[in-house]
Amino acid sequence: MSKTVKTASGTIAYAERGQGPVALFVHGVLLNKHLWRHQLDGLSDIRRCIAPDLLAHGGTEAAPGADLSVTANARMLREFLDALAIDRVDLVGNDSGGGIAQIFASLYPERVRSLTLTDCDAHDNWPPQAFKPFLAMAAAGGLRDTLNAMLNDKSIYRSPAALGPAYEDANTLSDADIETYLRPLVASDQRLKDFERFLAAFDNKHTLAIEDGLKKLKAPTLIVWGTDDVYFGVEWARWLAGTIPGTKRMVELTGARIFFPEERADVFNRELRAHWQGD
Numbered sequence: 001m002s003k004t005v006k007t008a009s010g011t012i013a014y015a016e017r018g019q020g021p022v023a024l025f026v027h028g029v030l031l032n033k034h035l036w037r038h039q040l041d042g043l044s045d046i047r048r049c050i051a052p053d054l055l056a057h058g059g060t061e062a063a064p065g066a067d068l069s070v071t072a073n074a075r076m077l078r079e080f081l082d083a084l085a086i087d088r089v090d091l092v093g094n095d096s097g098g099g100i101a102q103i104f105a106s107l108y109p110e111r112v113r114s115l116t117l118t119d120c121d122a123h124d125n126w127p128p129q130a131f132k133p134f135l136a137m138a139a140a141g142g143l144r145d146t147l148n149a150m151l152n153d154k155s156i157y158r159s160p161a162a163l164g165p166a167y168e169d170a171n172t173l174s175d176a177d178i179e180t181y182l183r184p185l186v187a188s189d190q191r192l193k194d195f196e197r198f199l200a201a202f203d204n205k206h207t208l209a210i211e212d213g214l215k216k217l218k219a220p221t222l223i224v225w226g227t228d229d230v231y232f233g234v235e236w237a238r239w240l241a242g243t244i245p246g247t248k249r250m251v252e253l254t255g256a257r258i259f260f261p262e263e264r265a266d267v268f269n270r271e272l273r274a275h276w277q278g279d
Helices: 033-043 070-083 096-107 129-139 143-152 154-158 175-186 189-200 211-215 234-243 265-276
Strands: 003-007 010-017 022-026 048-052 089-095 112-120 221-226 247-253
Touching (some): 003 070, 010 070, 022 033, 022 070, 022 096, 033 048, 033 265, 089 096, 096 112, 096 211, 112 234, 154 175, 221 265, 234 247
Parallel strands (some): 089 112
Antiparallel strands (some): 010 048
8 A cells, every 4th residue: 555745845655564664665757666565575575675766757746846856855755754754774776766766875874774776877887878759759749649559458568669668578577567557647637747747857967976975985885787678788787886985796787687686576576585694
């Protein structure tokens, strides 16, 4: 069941399961907290697992005129934690959520107990080349028709021209999963406009600005990367591992793609459990 909490950035929707130290899971563009369902199911015995919806995604309602950039989303996460009276978290990010996690960890290192990054934007690779046609389509005004087409025919979402390359086997994703991800993005004219603004704000200036912060980040860091990712090559995992001094372990998942937290949940959950327990 989704919960909500009010912040200066908007009313933030989130899912929560478990008790104990908090693990905060940050999804990326086009998705929402549903991405982390297997982590909330599998790790709630050792963590209070919390997965919020980013601004312009899922059940979150951004404040009117709010900044929707990735740095603004990192600030929203701080507001979100403050609203829930949470001090420190084990931070986990994927895709653009991994970029937001880097920004958060650089701006608020005292709030990060540990960091886990999966395939994600980094340094000057934001947006990645393979995602630029989608951004160009959105900028040209085609977002509504494209999202509606994927909702009306889920095979379009799974196709090589859309989100198919994000999965090892996109057919394992149910129609209900796709509905859960995409339907909120077209729930109203305002939501669609907010999502358009979120996309238009993609710029590598946000991650370039926090490189010095990453170089000082001492939080124990785990990097888990799919080697078959068309958006974020494994060279970016190695860049992050070489840049963040707190890096303890880097894992390459052979053949995995960007959304492996869904497809390879068991192996990812084992890595998270070991990382959090210091094994």
